[in-house]
């Protein structure tokens with residue numbers, strides 16, 4: 001992942017090439033195939049709002065030609081009256097007044113419809129954005145942990161996230177496109193009846209503007225696309241530079257200038273590249289618009305000539321001129337919108353790409369799942385297990401063979417980076433082994449439903465999450481279905497010593513903890529750890545895993561926690577990771593790993609007697625206390 005602390009040669013130094021290689025026209029068109037799926041999503045968001053929106057737009061599409069036609073009738077009527085011989089008597093104005101009233105009615109209707117469509121657009125857009133965000137969160141929750149650890153994934157997630165809001169614009173564009181098409185077709189009927197060549201002239205005149213729009217939209221998409229990692233980094237810098245979690249270290253180490261410089265450099269580079277693009281776009285846009293105007297005025301002169309020669313009436317002249325003007329702007333709008341719709345469809349590709357990513361660790365729907373053993377009889381057997389992280393060169397774990405017996409308390413010992421946490425992640429199927437397999441009661445872990453497996457496992461990681469929630473909710477996350485079960489929350493708190501922490505909080509279990517939200521109270525590292533430990537007791541799991549659960553606890557609290565742990569987990573299987581041998585020695589057996597490989601296993605006494613690696617590490621730590 002791109003990091004601000006990693007100024008590798010890959011970081012941007014000089015100007016970045018502007019985006020990916022240019023997309024071909026075919027690629028641009030083929031992105032349009034995403035539209036039906038997109039429209040389906042809009043429909044599913046709210047069938048009634050979608051129907052209402054389309055219906056009103058259809059009605060509105062027919063209004064401009066109707067109004068122009070009424071305008072023509074009014075003008076011709078007036079001229080007819082003016083030319084009529086006055087001897088016949090006072091001519092009646094009633095038909096003309098009725099026509100004006102009709103045009104007035106149509107004008108009011110058109111305005112009301114426009115506002116109603118805008119209203120429905122915004123309501124539907126809001127619903128769509130909310131629904132997309134929910135789907136995004138749901139889908140992200142299904143994906144595997146290693147997908148989250150991949151920067152390509154983050155880029156996709158980022159692009160999809162940015163899509164949820166801007167897609168509502170695309171929705172309005174697609175619908176407006178259809179509406180304008182209908183208006184244009186109706187106007188074209190009148191124009192073709194007069195002279196089909198004029199329609200052709202109009203089309204040719206707007207093609208350069210269309211091409212220009214389409215070209216620059218594609219360049220702008222490429223620029224934004226290729227800048228995704230840097231934009232993510234910009235967000236990261238903005239967040240890191242000003243957040244409650246980082247303020248302490250940023251002040252102590254005086255990092256703000258460093259972060260701001262990096263932000264400034266990156267944002268300036270993006271600004272410069274974007275500026276050069278928008279300036280070119282504006283210049284070419286002006287030129288192409290002038291070509292469009294030339295076509296329009298050529299046709300206008302042609303129509304005027306016909307009117308002067310008396311081949312068409314003045315009413316027809318205004319009808320044609322208005323139709324022509326309207327068609328030109330409609331056509332320009334349609335064509336330029338077409339390219340932004342095509343651009344939007346390109347972005348949709350990113351949106352759908354994210355949704356098409358599938359987790360690998362999921363229940364195999366084609367095979368019946370093996371029911372989870374209750375109770376576990378034999379335990380978990382590591383059968384030559386090896387694991388390599390994505391994009392990692394070396395094995396994190398290799399050739400691991402041992403059995404975690406049902407009901408035993410196993411401690412994992414090894415130096416930093418030995419592979420202890422990785423082993424635990426494999427046990428809880430956050431990852432699957434790269435080679436070998438893990439058996440539960442003799443069957444591959446993959447044969448069980450991962451969701452059921454995780455229900456039976458309670459893990460507290462060393463980097464547990466400090467949720468900005470109330471104290472009670474922070475405990476309840478261990479079993480969120482029980483969030484209203486106060487008795488259970490309190491009993492879990494008592495077991496993990498978290499009750500002593502909660503007692504001191506002004507709001508007790510209702511107290512918001514963490515500093516992010518109003519009224520929040522922060523806790524010390526050890527106090528947070530007691531709360532996190534409580535999560536393990538909230539869970540009624542058969543296997544409990546504590547990954548350095550006591551590192552931040554004082555000596556007395558640690559001793560007490562483990563005294564209780566032994567009692568509370570009687571009959572359950574437990575795995576403990578700790579660097580403190582006072583804790584480790586309480587386990588039934590201790591597994592020592594080094595560089596991801598098995599070194600030895602046995603009870604504290606056995607391992608000491610053996611005089612191997614464990615004995616050496618133990619003596620080393622004991623010497624420190626002497």
Ligand SMILES: Nc1ncnc2c1ncn2[C@@H]1O[C@H](COP(=O)(O)OP(=O)(O)OP(=O)(O)O)[C@@H](O)[C@H]1O
Nearest residue numbers: 149389392396414415416417418419420421422423
């Ligand atoms: N998400 C990851 N992606 C790539 N490599 C990783 C990842 N997590 C851990 N590693 C690497 O895998 C190896 C084992 O890491 P692991 O976290 O299992 O060690 P550990 O024994 O728990 O260490 P510690 O005592 O420091 O917590 C290390 O070399 C580490 O750099």
